[in-house]
Amino acid sequence: MANAQSIILHQFDRSPYSEKIRLALRMKNLGWASVEIPSIMPKPDLMPLTGGYRRTPVMQIGADIFCDTSIMLSELEKRFQIPALNLPGHEGLAQMVAGWTDGKWFQTSVAVIFGAIGEHMPQEFIDDRTKMSGRAFDVEAMKAAAPFMQDQWRSQLMWIEDRLAGGRSAGTGDWLVGTKPGMVDVHAFMNPWFVEKNIPDFLEACFENAPLTQDWYRRLKEFKGQAPEEISGTDAIEIANHAAPRLKPASTAGDLRDFQPGDRVAIAPDDYAKDWVEGDLVIANSERVIIARQDERADNLHVHFPRVGYILRQA
């Protein structure tokens, strides 16, 4: 039974960012619980935990709530060290690679996928994404751009092929960095997975010129991991309500902008879906921000955000 120590992932099956975390959980062979959340608003059993952050996935361990996959991966790596994903050579580089996989490559994937299947998406999904991003989710425009975007997508896949070929010819291993799979591989896996889920023929066509990548992708898919325990959103809130956040000394030492512990602050993603989450600052360092907040349904929560990709301000 899921409890205050369990890793709980609030997610949905087709979510590529969720797959990134699921792959890391499989590679670490960790047990976990899953809460299936809607892919569009409203998300009534998620908001009490995050305080307004609506994106997918969200990770919970007891009363600690983790928003954004980068902070989830960092936390999993800290708490469950063996087997490590931040292997020698992956440190720092993994985050740099994620800047590309989650940025440019992901945007190209979205254009290719919705250019191909956008017209089959329900109107509620299109309306939600338009509202979330503040600009039209223009399926017609994506359809028109699809051929150019396909070229760009494959070109980015070939960077993986180049890296694998380089490792092979130098005799330094057949993963992206060295002889074992790690965090860089986790980040790079997401976009091919997203494309395979939606337009498998296109991925197959790209693999024709990228045999090393095809083999690398297949090897990553071999991690079996553990099947999650399915729990409800209300169960997850109950678990948070009966847990306490992990004790951490409040600190903003070295902060560039003079935030102090206890400051009333607000934080939001800086790209789109700018939903502000308010709370009392506990920790602000170069990697993350932790804010304490209370909810009617969960007394005392610590919500974690990465620093990169987020805006922090006094509330």
Ligand SMILES: N[C@@H](CCC(=O)N[C@@H](CS)C(=O)NCC(=O)O)C(=O)O
């Ligand atoms: N920077 C975020 C991005 C997450 C993201 O954009 N996820 C998509 C789904 S895979 C999303 O939130 N879509 C809107 C939604 O699910 O409400 C992260 O790394 O977790």
